[in-house]
Amino acid sequence: MSALEIRNIRKRYGEVETLKGIDIALESGEFLVLLGSSGCGKSTLLNIIAGLAEPSGGDILIGERSVLGVHPKDRDIAMVFQSYALYPNLSVARNIGFGLEMRRVPQAEHDKAVRDTARLLQIENLLDRKPSQLSGGQRQRVAIGRALVRNPQVFLFDEPLSNLDAKLRMEMRTELKRLHQMLRTTVVYVTHDQIEAMTLATRIAVMRDGRIEQLAAPDEVYDRPATLYVAGFVGSPPMNILDAEMTANGLKIEGCEEVLPLPAAFNGAAWAGRRVKVGIRPEALRLAAGSEAQRLTASVEVVELTGPELVTTATVGSQRITACLPPRTAVGMGSAHAFTFDGTALHLFDPESGRSLRME
Structure with missing residues (x-):
């Protein structure tokens, strides 16, 4: 009842x-x-x-x-x-x-x-x-x-x-x-x-x-x-939302040369040419090691130490991202760093409706 x-x-x-x-x-x-x-x-x-x-x-x-x-x-x-x-x-x-x-x-x-x-x-x-x-x-x-x-x-x-x-x-x-x-x-x-x-x-x-x-x-x-609204509203700092396009090879982030692998549930050929919004939680980002292929190169603008974490704001092409890193991570303002993440951390949204494109 x-x-x-x-x-x-x-x-x-x-x-x-x-x-x-x-x-x-x-x-x-x-x-x-x-x-x-x-x-x-x-x-x-x-x-x-x-x-x-x-x-x-x-x-x-x-x-x-x-x-x-x-x-x-x-x-x-x-x-x-x-x-x-x-x-x-x-x-x-x-x-x-x-x-x-x-x-x-x-x-x-x-x-x-x-x-x-x-x-x-x-x-x-x-x-x-x-x-x-x-x-x-x-x-x-x-x-x-x-x-x-x-x-x-x-x-x-x-x-x-x-x-x-x-x-x-x-x-x-x-x-x-x-x-x-x-x-x-x-x-x-x-x-x-x-x-x-x-x-x-x-x-x-x-x-x-x-x-x-x-x-x-x-x-x-x-x-x-x-939805995009929920993704941006719930979370502090909020989820990073990037403009991108699906290609046969992966996700092309607007404003940069790098292509990210598509989540396993999506077929690149079937979705090629579709504009999407890509969501990544700040805590899912970490500094990339030299051998990691899945990476975003970003220029660091602001570094804020909160105590338990280092909140880093950076630009990827013309877009801005936030990463929550361990407090002693060596990043400096104005420097370029490669960020990586687990592929399962990606969220894809339709830019028109705002709805998640996740495949059940």
């Missing part, structure tokens, strides 16, 4: 169609991340699931029950907002248990639920404080606790970590992962941060212009991007 089913959801504001037919079935215990840039429709979809907005078409089912027209409080969902949305005049304990108070849960049951939730989130010592006395990370834990204490069918998170600094974001990502593994809750989580998506999700829906570009497990999205 699906915990949440989104059926052909559309949303229109006048002449502008924000959502263009979204279909997702989410099983109990899944952690779905809606990933995309600002304006792609991910928050609109979350608000429709929550009942804060009504769709222009389609249906939302929670536990196989249609919730269209059902008030948010009756949908058996809990939502964690970007802004925490805590009551400043109430203690942490009362903030966590506020929903239970409104439902007139017996006091003993209420107190136990609040204590158990605080223990789970490791904030038992904060129960008597007010939100103004808490750090950003502590406030976020309280907001999560207010959702957890209700034990709903579906949890909704709207960019909950975006107000935290980098260190706290990493800590809270780990905490959310730990909680999900313990509780096996069903989660829909909105973010534009691909690291959050890759580390938290069981499935990622990459959204663009009101549509889903790809819906798959994180490793599938990363290793087998369905």
Whole structure:
């Protein structure tokens, strides 16, 4: 039984169609991340699931029950907002248990639920404080606790970590992962941060212009991007995309003399003359040894040491590539180097449709 089913959801504001037919079935215990840039429709979809907005078409089912027209409080969902949305005049304990108070849960049951939730989130010592006395990370834990204490069918998170600094974001990502593994809750989580998506999700829906570009497990999205958009959006640094032409002998990269071998699934004669976009992940590139034939000669422009890796930006003909190399690699700005890679690291895309040309 699906915990949440989104059926052909559309949303229109006048002449502008924000959502263009979204279909997702989410099983109990899944952690779905809606990933995309600002304006792609991910928050609109979350608000429709929550009942804060009504769709222009389609249906939302929670536990196989249609919730269209059902008030948010009756949908058996809990939502964690970007802004925490805590009551400043109430203690942490009362903030966590506020929903239970409104439902007139017996006091003993209420107190136990609040204590158990605080223990789970490791904030038992904060129960008597007010939100103004808490750090950003502590406030976020309280907001999560207010959702957890209700034990709903579906949890909704709207960019909950975006107000935290980098260190706290990493800590809270780990905490959310730990909680999900313990509780096996069903989660829909909105973010534009691909690291959050890759580390938290069981499935990622990459959204663009009101549509889903790809819906798959994180490793599938990363290793087998369905479109040029997904290839460029997921990954840091993003995938290198080069213009090329298929020939009977291999891939001719625009602006340079070198020809790369075609992936084994493609027949050079059958595909000869076709323009393609070639994708290579930066971490798939390495400096070539003298005997390696599969190589791209590039002129290094910028070298950045991040600590664990050396991020090298170089030009191949008139096109730019990025390579993530070991930190002590000897490359210098303005020097020419030959880069190589495993042939299985190549991704081919149609330049018109943007779709992957991978052969199943």
